[in-house]
Amino acid sequence: MSTVKQDTRLRDILGTSALRPDGVAKVMGSFSFSSDMWAENMLWGATLRSPHPYARIISIDTTAALLISGVSAVITAQDVPGKPTYGLISADQPVFASEFVRYMGEPVAAVAADHPETCRRALAAIIVNYEVLTPVVDPELAMLATTEQIHPDGNLIRYQHILHGDPLITSDITVEGNYTIGMQDQAFLGLEAAMAFPDSGGNGVELHIATQWLHEDRGQIAACLKLPEDNVRLVLGGVGGAFGAREDISLQVHCCLLALRTGRPIKMQYSREESFFGHVHRHPAKIWMKHHATKEGKIVKVESRMVFDGGAYTSTSPAVLINGITHTQGPYQCENAVVDGYAVRTNNPPCGAMRGFGVVQACFAHESQMDKLAQACGLSPVEVRLINAMHTGDKLITGQVMESVAPVERCIRETDAIPMPEPLAANANVLEFPGGSGRTADRQNIVRGIGWGVSMKNLMYSEGFDDYATARCTLTNGIASLKFATAEVGQGFVTLAPQIARSVLGVDYVVLETSDTQIGSAGSTSASRQTWMSGGAVDGACRLVRERLFEHVGKLHNIDPIRLMIEHTDVIDTIGTFRISVAEASQDITLSETFEHHHRKTEDLDANGQGNCHVAFAFVAHRAVVDVDIDLGLVKVVQIATAQDVGRVLNPLS
Amino acid sequence: MNETIGNEMYTLRINGQDRHVKDAWVGESLLYVLRERLELPGAKGACEQGECGSCTVLMDGDAVCSCLVMAATAVGADIVTVEGLIENDPSIASTAEVIARQVTDVQQAFIEEGGVQCGFCTPGLIVAVHHLLDKNPDPTELQVKESISGNICRCTGYGRIFAAVEAVIQVRKASR
Numbered sequence: 033m034s035t036v037k038q039d040t041r042l043r044d045i046l047g048t049s050a051l052r053p054d055g056v057a058k059v060m061g062s063f064s065f066s067s068d069m070w071a072e073n074m075l076w077g078a079t080l081r082s083p084h085p086y087a088r089i090i091s092i093d094t095t096a097a098l099l100i101s102g103v104s105a106v107i108t109a110q111d112v113p114g115k116p117t118y119g120l121i122s123a124d125q126p127v128f129a130s131e132f133v134r135y136m137g138e139p140v141a142a143v144a145a146d147h148p149e150t151c152r153r154a155l156a157a158i159i160v161n162y163e164v165l166t167p168v169v170d171p172e173l174a175m176l177a178t179t180e181q182i183h184p185d186g187n188l189i190r191y192q193h194i195l196h197g198d199p200l201i202t203s204d205i206t207v208e209g210n211y212t213i214g215m216q217d218q219a220f221l222g223l224e225a226a227m228a229f230p231d232s233g234g235n236g237v238e239l240h241i242a243t244q245w246l247h248e249d250r251g252q253i254a255a256c257l258k259l260p261e262d263n264v265r266l267v268l269g270g271v272g273g274a275f276g277a278r279e280d281i282s283l284q285v286h287c288c289l290l291a292l293r294t295g296r297p298i299k300m301q302y303s304r305e306e307s308f309f310g311h312v313h314r315h316p317a318k319i320w321m322k323h324h325a326t327k328e329g330k331i332v333k334v335e336s337r338m339v340f341d342g343g344a345y346t347s348t349s350p351a352v353l354i355n356g357i358t359h360t361q362g363p364y365q366c367e368n369a370v371v372d373g374y375a376v377r378t379n380n381p382p383c384g385a386m387r388g389f390g391v392v393q394a395c396f397a398h399e400s401q402m403d404k405l406a407q408a409c410g411l412s413p414v415e416v417r418l419i420n421a422m423h424t425g426d427k428l429i430t431g432q433v434m435e436s437v438a439p440v441e442r443c444i445r446e447t448d449a450i451p452m453p454e455p456l457a458a459n460a461n462v463l464e465f466p467g468g469s470g471r472t473a474d475r476q477n478i479v480r481g482i483g484w485g486v487s488m489k490n491l492m493y494s495e496g497f498d499d500y501a502t503a504r505c506t507l508t509n510g511i512a513s514l515k516f517a518t519a520e521v522g523q524g525f526v527t528l529a530p531q532i533a534r535s536v537l538g539v540d541y542v543v544l545e546t547s548d549t550q551i552g553s554a555g556s557t558s559a560s561r562q563t564w565m566s567g568g569a570v571d572g573a574c575r576l577v578r579e580r581l582f583e584h585v586g587k588l589h590n591i592d593p594i595r596l597m598i599e600h601t602d603v604i605d606t607i608g609t610f611r612i613s614v615a616e617a618s619q620d621i622t623l624s625e626t627f628e629h630h631h632r633k634t635e636d637l638d639a640n641g642q643g644n645c646h647v648a649f650a651f652v653a654h655r656a657v658v659d660v661d662i663d664l665g666l667v668k669v670v671q672i673a674t675a676q677d678v679g680r681v682l683n684p685l686s
Numbered sequence: 687m688n689e690t691i692g693n694e695m696y697t698l699r700i701n702g703q704d705r706h707v708k709d710a711w712v713g714e715s716l717l718y719v720l721r722e723r724l725e726l727p728g729a730k731g732a733c734e735q736g737e738c739g740s741c742t743v744l745m746d747g748d749a750v751c752s753c754l755v756m757a758a759t760a761v762g763a764d765i766v767t768v769e770g771l772i773e774n775d776p777s778i779a780s781t782a783e784v785i786a787r788q789v790t791d792v793q794q795a796f797i798e799e800g801g802v803q804c805g806f807c808t809p810g811l812i813v814a815v816h817h818l819l820d821k822n823p824d825p826t827e828l829q830v831k832e833s834i835s836g837n838i839c840r841c842t843g844y845g846r847i848f849a850a851v852e853a854v855i856q857v858r859k860a861s862r
Contacts, residue, residue, distance in 0.1 A: 049800075051797055051798065052797065052802060054805065055796075055802050055805075056788065056789060056793075056797065058802045058805030058808050058809075059789055059793035059794075059797055059808055059809070059812055060728070060768065060769070060788075060789060060793065060809075061727065061728020061729070061768035061769055061808075061809040061812075062728065062769070063805055064727075065727075065730070065805075065806060067730070067731065068721070068727040070722070070725075102691060146691070147691045147692065147711060148718075149691050149711055149713060150691055218840075219840060220806075220840055221732045221738065221740060221806040221807050221838065221839070221840050222730070222732065222804065222806040223731070223732060270805075271804060272730070272732070272804045272805070272806030273803075273804040273841055275840070301731075303734055304732065304733045304734060304735070304738075461828055463828055463832060464828065468832075468835070469832060469835065521804060522803035522804025522805065523803070524803065685799075685800040686800060
């Protein structure tokens with residue numbers, strides 16, 4: 033390997049606009065997404081889903097489906113060898129419904145066949161007899177003791193109270209409102225897809241899957257399959273976006289069951305319609321919020337009641353609820369608070385993770401309140417937010433102290449400084465109207481509006497959860513190989529990890545090994561955590577290897593390793609003239625180290641919602657300028673101005 | 687009900703080559719046949735109803751959603767997929783350059799401007815942008831937006847994609 037340095041070339045270290053290593057494959061169409069997989073002798077899998085939100089299953093007759101030419105297997109709840117249920121927090125969701133279906137779209141059976149059309153015909157031939165029941169769809173009703181409990185675990189998934197400061201304090205001004213936030217879907221573009229390969233003895237399975245957390249999936253799958261975790265290998269399939277919708281199990285267990293049943297590779301992929309039934313959504317929420325403030329607009333107390341509709345199964349509802357209620361105050365100083373939060377089970381579609389994870393619902397309410405407060409105090413939306421902006425050292429309504437930088441004021445000011453867009457021109461092209469190419473908006477009905485949204489959001493997992501990440505670095509002949517189970521879902525960890533290795537180790541060449549379960553967990557690609565957590569693990573592993581390299585070089589050249597450091601791509605002696613390239617120094621040796629990165633410990637909340645439950649926070653301000661056709665309700669987003677606290681910029685391009 | 691699936695045979699013209707399809711079911715879309723029968727997975731399926739543009743290919747010079755085209759009706763059409771763009775790129779003169787360049791100017795701009803994240807929408811967008819710039823080398827911002835309004839991206843927020851298109855327009859202008 034040449035040791036001649038090319039100083040003119042910008043190395044893709046931390047802080048540079050490094051390009052994605054998967055970029056070329058992605059623009060060429062040759063990047064392998066999980067839906068692109070194909071195997072010799074494979075079969076297609078498909079899922080039969082309940083057409084009813086709530087019903088008792090009287091009988092399931094699969095005879096006719098099995099007689100269709102090309103159908104290899106039909107499976108139902110009775111074919112699940114292990115645990116009949118799964119779930120991220122509480123295993124309360126059946127692999128297949130057996131006694132009851134609790135939401136429209138709940139899986140009832142699955143088939144394996146030679147062609148997607150054969151699968152469709154087989155699903156149509158399965159006869160399920162339902163006794164249709166009246167669904168419980170209103171969370172307020174669902175949580176009443178007098179309402180039918182639709183699950184053995186009851187209808188109340190979690191209740192949490194927050195009491196902080198003086199609950200009885202009042203002030204000059206009060207503003208309040210009731211806010212309804214609807215269900216949303218992540219709608220990642222790359223639909224759920226997986227391929228499962230049975231091992232030859234039928235005692236194991238390898239699943240290639242688009243997911244956010246390989247190890248969590250593996251644990252849940254292995255329990256349902258009744259296989260040791262070591263016999264279930266998960267490999268990350270190419271992931272076409274995630275946004276929270278791939279945290280929960282969807283087709284994983286079904287796909288593995290069919291592979292084990294047929295002894296053949298099984299490919300499963302959802303259609304867009306099925307995808308909406310097949311994964312969790314953002315919780316609809318009803319929030320009442322009341323702010324007490326001084327005449328000058330300074331917040332004195334916040335009161336709130338939040339009801340999150342969790343749908344039929346728990347998923348991550350308990351954690352979503354806590355995120356929601358602990359962010360009631362938003363990024364504002366507030367010394368007194370009384371909050372009640374409920375996550376409730378209904379016969380609506382299950383809800384769980386979606387970007388923002390509960391904070392979005394709270395934000396919609398507190399920001400609507402800030403606008404009301406501004407109006408009540410005669411302040412502008414910017415002024416009222418600046419007056420109340422949180423700073424480092426402030427206490428949150430959970431009693432936790434904001435220890436990190438808290439640039440709320442700066443985010444607001446920077447956003448405010450961004451020039452406003454030009455008004456809609458008198459001769460504007462109709463395509464620029466709300467509704468765009470629908471050409472339906474009427475010029476005279478178009479009104480321009482400006483809205484502010486300022487928020488803080490917790491990072492990593494909360495309430496005592498240790499969501500660590502693992503990485504291994506192997507250095508040989510100037511090439512660093514990195515191994516981790518981190519799910520690349522589009523966020524760019526595959527770009528960042530080599531940047532870290534180049535910065536720490538002084539290498540140019542970094543190889544990324546397959547992301548699979550053949551190493552410790554990386555935790556989930558969610559909660560804005562992988563740069564911090566898996567990035568921390570890669571950094572730690574590279575630093576351990578660097579120490580070993582310094583020991584090796586020191587021994588060979590009789591220098592105390594403590595004097596050595598990396599400069600660009602060389603190992604140098606900080607107080608001498610010795611210099612050797614990393615490539616040469618690592619010639620014919622292999623140094624390999626694994627590192628587990630843990631964040632600081634957090635605490636559970638007590639009965640009054642007090643405790644250091646969050647790891648860290650990020651801050652953001654947004655200003656939206658919209659044109660609205662007030663007759664038709666069509667909206668055109670003219671401009672989003674934003675300033676975000678991103679910490680140190682590791683890659684300006686990403 | 688129990689009719690046999692898969693006894694159709696026909697030939698498609700794809701990326702300048704005749705590709706024979708056999709044992710196919712008549713109900714298969716062009717997207718399915720490209721991906722599952724002809725080893726051309728570049729076009730992606732993300733909605734199967736012509737809304738998202740992930741499956742965009744060129745058919746006789748028009749950008750179409752291959753999920754909405756029945757494969758058996760595409761016989762006789764000249765089809766170009768994302769895999770075949772570089773061979774059809776007028777700015778590339780020779781086979782040697784095809785091999786050396788690996789990607790077209792549009793593809794390169796998507797990489798360099800950060801227009802690629804998860805990448806699932808990318809092949810469809812690349813085809814759509816080639817189609818736009820081949821027909822209209824100097825589009826206005828509104829024309830660019832309108833022409834890729836049929837391609838949904840959930841990651842980027844489109845800003846980097848517009849930047850990539852603008853970069854290609856400028857480079858092509860300068861080299862004219």
